[in-house]
Amino acid sequence: MIETRTEKKQAFQAYLDEFEAFAKRAPGADTPWMKQLRQEAFARFWELGFPTLRDEDWRFTSLAPLSARTFRLASGVKGYHALTGNGTAPVAIDLATIHRRTPAGVGARVVFVNGRYAPELSKVDHSDVGRGTVPSPHKPPQASSEAQKVVVMSLAEAIAAGHPLVQQHLAKHEDYRSDAFTALNTAFVEDGAFIHVKRGAVVEAPIYVLYVSVGNAEALMAHPRNLIVAEEQSQATVVEDYVSLPVGQQDGSDTPPHTRLEAGATLFFSNVVTEVVAGQDALLSHYMIEREDESAINVSTLHLQQARNANVDSHSVLIGGGLVRNNVHPVLTGEGADCLINGLFVANGRQHMDNYMKVEHAAPHCNSRQFYNGILDGQSRGVFHGRIIVHKDAQKTDAKQTNRNLLLSDGAQIDTKPQLEIYADDVKCTHGATIGQMDEEALFYMRSRGIAEQEARRLMLFAFASECLDRMKPGPVRSWLEESVGGWLPGGTQAAATE
Amino acid sequence: MSTPILEIRNLHAAVEGHEILKGIDLVVRPGEIHGIMGPNGSGKSTLAQVLARREAFEVTQGEIIFDGKNLLELKPEEVAAEGLFMAFQYPVEVPGINNAYFIRSAVNALRKYRGEDEMDAMDFLPAFKEKMKALDVDERFLNRAVNEGFSGGEKKRNEILQMAMLEPKLAILDETDSGLDIDALKVVAQGVNAMRSPERSFVVVTHYQRLLNYIVPDYVHVLAGGRIVRSGGKELALELEEKGYGWVEEEAAQMAR
Numbered sequence: 001m002i003e004t005r006t007e008k009k010q011a012f013q014a015y016l017d018e019f020e021a022f023a024k025r026a027p028g029a030d031t032p033w034m035k036q037l038r039q040e041a042f043a044r045f046w047e048l049g050f051p052t053l054r055d056e057d058w059r060f061t062s063l064a065p066l067s068a069r070t071f072r073l074a075s076g077v078k079g080y081h082a083l084t085g086n087g088t089a090p091v092a093i094d095l096a097t098i099h100r101r102t103p104a105g106v107g108a109r110v111v112f113v114n115g116r117y118a119p120e121l122s123k124v125d126h127s128d129v130g131r132g133t134v135p136s137p138h139k140p141p142q143a144s145s146e147a148q149k150v151v152v153m154s155l156a157e158a159i160a161a162g163h164p165l166v167q168q169h170l171a172k173h174e175d176y177r178s179d180a181f182t183a184l185n186t187a188f189v190e191d192g193a194f195i196h197v198k199r200g201a202v203v204e205a206p207i208y209v210l211y212v213s214v215g216n217a218e219a220l221m222a223h224p225r226n227l228i229v230a231e232e233q234s235q236a237t238v239v240e241d242y243v244s245l246p247v248g249q250q251d252g253s254d255t256p257p258h259t260r261l262e263a264g265a266t267l268f269f270s271n272v273v274t275e276v277v278a279g280q281d282a283l284l285s286h287y288m289i290e291r292e293d294e295s296a297i298n299v300s301t302l303h304l305q306q307a308r309n310a311n312v313d314s315h316s317v318l319i320g321g322g323l324v325r326n327n328v329h330p331v332l333t334g335e336g337a338d339c340l341i342n343g344l345f346v347a348n349g350r351q352h353m354d355n356y357m358k359v360e361h362a363a364p365h366c367n368s369r370q371f372y373n374g375i376l377d378g379q380s381r382g383v384f385h386g387r388i389i390v391h392k393d394a395q396k397t398d399a400k401q402t403n404r405n406l407l408l409s410d411g412a413q414i415d416t417k418p419q420l421e422i423y424a425d426d427v428k429c430t431h432g433a434t435i436g437q438m439d440e441e442a443l444f445y446m447r448s449r450g451i452a453e454q455e456a457r458r459l460m461l462f463a464f465a466s467e468c469l470d471r472m473k474p475g476p477v478r479s480w481l482e483e484s485v486g487g488w489l490p491g492g493t494q495a496a497a498t499e
Numbered sequence: 500m501s502t503p504i505l506e507i508r509n510l511h512a513a514v515e516g517h518e519i520l521k522g523i524d525l526v527v528r529p530g531e532i533h534g535i536m537g538p539n540g541s542g543k544s545t546l547a548q549v550l551a552r553r554e555a556f557e558v559t560q561g562e563i564i565f566d567g568k569n570l571l572e573l574k575p576e577e578v579a580a581e582g583l584f585m586a587f588q589y590p591v592e593v594p595g596i597n598n599a600y601f602i603r604s605a606v607n608a609l610r611k612y613r614g615e616d617e618m619d620a621m622d623f624l625p626a627f628k629e630k631m632k633a634l635d636v637d638e639r640f641l642n643r644a645v646n647e648g649f650s651g652g653e654k655k656r657n658e659i660l661q662m663a664m665l666e667p668k669l670a671i672l673d674e675t676d677s678g679l680d681i682d683a684l685k686v687v688a689q690g691v692n693a694m695r696s697p698e699r700s701f702v703v704v705t706h707y708q709r710l711l712n713y714i715v716p717d718y719v720h721v722l723a724g725g726r727i728v729r730s731g732g733k734e735l736a737l738e739l740e741e742k743g744y745g746w747v748e749e750e751a752a753q754m755a756r
Contacts, residue, residue: 445591448551449605449661450579450612459604463595463644 012046014070019187022073026190028159033167034189041176041186048180060383060415061354065323066297071221071269074114074213075190093212093245095121101243105476107205108152110193113212115222117154117191124152149201150236155225156191165196165229173275174303174329181299181325185273188223192274195227197234197282206237206287206477211270213292214245219267226274230282232307237285239477240300242270244292244320268292272300278310280334285313287477291320291488294351301327308334308363315472316343316355316372317481319488324353332359332366332394343372344468347380347412348490354383357401361394361427368398373468374405375461376412377490386431387419394424401431406464408438408490454491461489503528504566504669504700505550511560512549518559519545521725527669530697534711534736535704537722538744541751543704544588546722547673550702551585552578566668579605580612582668586658586675593645598657599627601645602664609665630663634690652683659690670694671702676710688713708740724751 019042028034050067051058098111098121111121158166176186193209211224228238270292278284290298298321304312316326330339345353359368374382384403405414418431438460446456465485472478505527512520519542527533537543549556550563552575563570566581573581593601607617631638634656646654655675662670672691676684691701691714703714711719711733719735720727728750729735739747 439591439593441591442593444553444575445587445593446601446605447575448579448585448587449601449665450576450608451604452576452608453574455604455608456576459596459601460593463593466595 011067011070012049015045015184016042018071018073018076021076022188022190027156028162031159031162034159037171038187038189041171041183041189044177045180045183045187048183050180057356057385060381060385061323061325061352065267066269069219069267071219071267073188074220074222074268075116077114077220093118093121093214097245098210098212101210101241102208103206103239103476103480105205105479106208106239107203108150109208109210110152110154111210111212112191112224114214114220115191115211115224117156119154149198150203150207151194151196151198152207153194154191155189155194155227158194158227159189163194166194166227169229169275169277170225170227171275173277173305173331174273174301179301181271182273182301185223185225185271185301189225190223192225192227193238193240195229195236195238197228197230197236197284199231199234199279201231201234201236203234203236206239206285206475209238209240211240211242211272212245213242213268213270213296215268215295219269221269221271224270224272226272228274228276228284228286230276230278230284230310232279233281234279235283237287237473237475237477239287239289240272240274241287241289242272242292242296242298242320244268244296267295267297269297270299272298274300274302276302276304276312278304278306278312280307281309281311282307283311285315285473285477287472288314288316288318288326290316290318290324290326293320294322294349296321297323299325299327301329304328304330304339306330306332306334306337306339306366309336309338310334311338313340313342313471313473315468316345317468317485318343318345318347318353318355321353322351324351326353326355327358328356329358330360330368331362332368333362335363335365337363337366339366339368340471341368341370341372342468342471344375344465344485345372345382346375346465346488346490347382348377349380350378351380352382353380355385356383357386359386359388359399361388361390361397361399361424364393364395364397366394366397368400370401370403371468371471372403373464374403374414375408375464375489376405376414377408379409379411381412382414384414384416384433385419386417388421388429388431390420390422390424390427390429392423395426397424397427397429399427399429401429403433404464404467405433405435406438406461407435458486458489458491461491462486465489501528502567503564505702506564507561508563509561510546510549510558510563512545513557513559514545514555519556519725520549522561523722523725523727525720525727527700527702529668529700530695531718532695532701532703532714532716534716534719534733535702535722536706536708536719536736536739538748539706541722542725543706543722544673547585547588547671547702547704550578550583550671551575576608577612579665579667580609583671584662584665584667584669585671585673586655586662588673588675588677590646590649590654590658592647594647596645597642598645599624599641602627602661605661606664627664630660633693634660634663635686636660651678652680655679655687656683656690659687663690663694666694666699668698669700669702671704673704674706675703676705676707684710685713708736711736721747723747724755726751726754728754
């Protein structure tokens, strides 16, 4: 990818223009530390520029679709009116549209449309949730109601209200100085979910965070930023779900994303950063569901900061998006921390899905287990890059990594790369990757029992995908995924049944 | 005489251009048990695979009529739905699909093909568990992936279990006895005998006569060099056991000349 200085300057000028306009109206624009953070982050983005194929961490993923375009900040477009070819038209997103996408059994729901909090589409029942009222840190804790257990609110409101945890944690864990996307996101920190699970709180119902990207005549970008603070001994489940609502399809019909790729589709670029701070003995499950259409570019970075004995599950289910980069970055800083990094990616057409794991063991006696399954059809391309870093003092580390891939067509491609950097001497690290086709013997076996070929293929794909779902804790999110995944797989039309 | 369930006429079949079956004629009528014996490489398994419609086996000549239909025009799943079952010599592992779900899917695929209502888990499980018990299949295998981690004997019993659930008109047992100890062999034979009926036929492919002590055939055919070189009653099996296959191979060589 050769990029002249002028081109770079032009592309970056657009980011600078957007940034200057944004910095004036941003939440916390007058708060000195926020202002400084955004400016430093933008300067860092300007210096770094987007990575190229020469960058070892981006060897298999070209960012040409990104660097060739300029993007308007979606939240700068008034309301969620979308610009159509004929000018501005309001986009009707009603609750029914949202309900169709929401898994049954979730608790609080926070909805963002084009990067902005949409309170009328959200459902946060607690008195101190979503209204910008910040509980005083000096108030004595009362463990009686949900309201005291967890705060779920818009980050913009938490910033505006000067929530102390925001200053304490925002941009303190995932380093924007070393990554252009994190720098860009940090420069444009505006909104997202702020979730504070208090000490000892057990939040049963999953907290659902929905990002809706609405198509537009011009390319748009959003930089969702989530901050999840799970205090000591707390328990919670958080789901981030990314969906598209293209212009002209506001009825919200759930066409499988693979069928939607059209030439000249508008682009929506989401650049997400989620920082999770898991306190001692906290138990947290995080789900990242990417099911935007193929005009979406979705780069997400999940940082998991884990204290002593914190137990965090990260589950990624990627079935949509044209160009997807899924960064998962657990940092095990306390002894006995445990992390499960589980993922399923299903690509078809010309989709490109890049999974970049960077698992840092920074304390002794920590476990990490990575399992990623990829299903690739059409001309799609998948990447799994599993990096494990065991720091000097992280003795007795037990790190495991498995990446299994199914290629369903001659045109599909997968690059899988383990990378172990071990600076301690008493550790156990294993890794393995497989790439294969559908097992023809097993197919014949099933057909010889009367199961039609297409059904046999569907069952086998479902079984392969289920390996990932089986690692999720039983509950509403897993049930919803089990019901939905059949329809997301190549050749799948309806939800598959399981015993 | 009743209409044959299976009629094979002058069947020639090849694998990767090598002709393996060189003109097989065989008629199986309802209720009959045919034993097919022969030395290794004689084409026994090829015959079974051709009947199950495995693609790698190319029929170059001849025809197969199964229950009045041209079997060579049917897909593997259609052959199964028409009522032909093959117990695999090497049952295949299907990771991630649980055994009960797999067998129920198969049962329902067949019912659907015949225009019958599908069975739900509530109807299916009691019947399934009963047959498992009869075949001495551990209930642990109910929810394990198909054949995954099963011992050789367990895999073979699982084949017979599937046969019992699918209730075929014709079952081909492809060396179901290989690798079985005597107790497992008896269980398998019991399972087969329990299914004998005037409407159901069996073709038992085996290298050894031993299985035919327990599943007593009406006819025995000796396959060698891709042809049936001798046919007779059950006593032919005993003769083979006594004399070995040497003379059969000689005979086949002579026929080839």
